[in-house]
Amino acid sequence: xxxxxxxxxxxxxxxxxxxxxxxxxxxxxxxxxxxxxxxxxxxxxxxxxxxxxxxxxxxxxxxxxxxxxxxxxxxxxxxxxxxxxxxxxxxxxxxxxxxxxxxxxxxxxxxxxxxxxxxxxxxxxxxxxxxxxxxxxxxxxxxxxxxxxxxxxxxxx
Amino acid sequence: xxxxxxxxxxxxxxxxxxxxxxxxxxxxxxxxxxxxxxxxxxxxxxxxxxxxxxxxxxxxxxxxxxxxxxxxxxxxxxxxxxxxxxxxxxxxxxxxxxxxxxxxxxxxxxxxxxxxxxxxxxxxxxxxxxxxxxxxxxxxxxxxxxxxxxxxxxxxxxxx
Numbered sequence: 412x413x414x415x416x417x418x419x420x421x422x423x424x425x426x427x428x429x430x431x432x433x434x435x436x437x438x439x440x441x442x443x444x445x446x447x448x449x450x451x452x453x454x455x456x457x458x459x460x461x462x463x464x465x466x467x468x469x470x471x472x473x474x475x476x477x478x479x480x481x482x483x484x485x486x487x488x489x490x491x492x493x494x495x496x497x498x499x500x501x502x503x504x505x506x507x508x509x510x511x512x513x514x515x516x517x518x519x520x521x522x523x524x525x526x527x528x529x530x531x532x533x534x535x536x537x538x539x540x541x542x543x544x545x546x547x548x549x550x551x552x553x554x555x556x557x558x559x560x561x562x563x564x565x566x567x568x
Numbered sequence: 569x570x571x572x573x574x575x576x577x578x579x580x581x582x583x584x585x586x587x588x589x590x591x592x593x594x595x596x597x598x599x600x601x602x603x604x605x606x607x608x609x610x611x612x613x614x615x616x617x618x619x620x621x622x623x624x625x626x627x628x629x630x631x632x633x634x635x636x637x638x639x640x641x642x643x644x645x646x647x648x649x650x651x652x653x654x655x656x657x658x659x660x661x662x663x664x665x666x667x668x669x670x671x672x673x674x675x676x677x678x679x680x681x682x683x684x685x686x687x688x689x690x691x692x693x694x695x696x697x698x699x700x701x702x703x704x705x706x707x708x709x710x711x712x713x714x715x716x717x718x719x720x721x722x723x724x725x726x727x728x
Contacts, residue, residue, distance in 0.1 A: 414659070418662035418665070421660060421665060422664040422668075422710075425665045425669070426665070426707060429672065429703050433700045434700055436700075437696040437699070437700040440693075455686075458684075458685070533637075546693065547690035549682075549686060549694070551636050551686070552635065552637055556686055556688060556690060558688065
């Protein structure tokens with residue numbers, strides 16, 4: 412009985428401490444991270460660290476580095492870049508009835524932002540994330556991600 | 569044990585079908601209640617086997633076996649059960665503490681799995697919000713487990 416009440420007390424202390432610690436870390440992160448404007452946004456597919464497309468907000472330019480590597484049997488080539496509509500379409504990993512689904516990403520030079528506007532997945536986490544100006548957008552079931560670069564110097568072509 | 573596994577699978581599937589929480593993707597982890605119960609009533613070994621079997625069977629039933637989400641669930645589940653087993657053994661914390669720690673480690677495990685799935689450390693930026701949300705989730709599952717264990721003990725007393 413003694414042991415149980417001691418444990419109970421420790422449990423409450425643990426929950427309180429974790430709440431303060433992790434809550435504080437979360438608030439700090441929210442307040443301090445991504446305050447700088449993004450210079451670039453890179454779009455990646457799979458585990459590759461080679462961007463497929465780079466959106467340069469400063470120069471207002473899209474660079475297509477290479478095609479998305481896809482298995483044989485898919486006739487179209489991705490990404491499809493529509494500079495008028497300001498969208499980039501890639502093929503995600505998520506399948507419906509065996510058909511891989513597209514992921515449509517829109518970008519805005521003026522606001523230096525990227526948004527995933529169309530994508531199929533169970534929870535739609537990345538499209539519900541909305542417009543982002545710094546926080547990475549990760550479509551996990553589709554294995555497509557957008558990462559922002561703030562410092563031009565970090566990026567070598 | 570088979571009953572527990574079945575309950576855990578059903579809880580897991582029902583939970584992912586209804587968005588209880590406004591934050592996308594976040595779940596309470598009701599299936600972890602079953603893991604915790606088995607950990608306390610049976611053993612660490614049984615709880616580990618149950619959890620791993622649950623993750624595999626749920627992904628099989630929902631057609632996500634070996635998909636990106638599967639690896640995240642699996643690494644989260646493994647780290648969580650290891651943490652809960654360890655902290656239960658130390659006897660320092662009660663059910664509630666063990667549950668919260670399991671929940672926190674589940675997030676860390678998921679992020680580690682996610683890193684391998686997408687090959688980018690960018691996913692670590694999701695950790696602050698996930699860890700923060702894991703505390704209330706761990707508390708809720710911990711309280712449910714506590715209540716269950718209390719009832720379980722009275723049952724057993726009555727039987728003997």
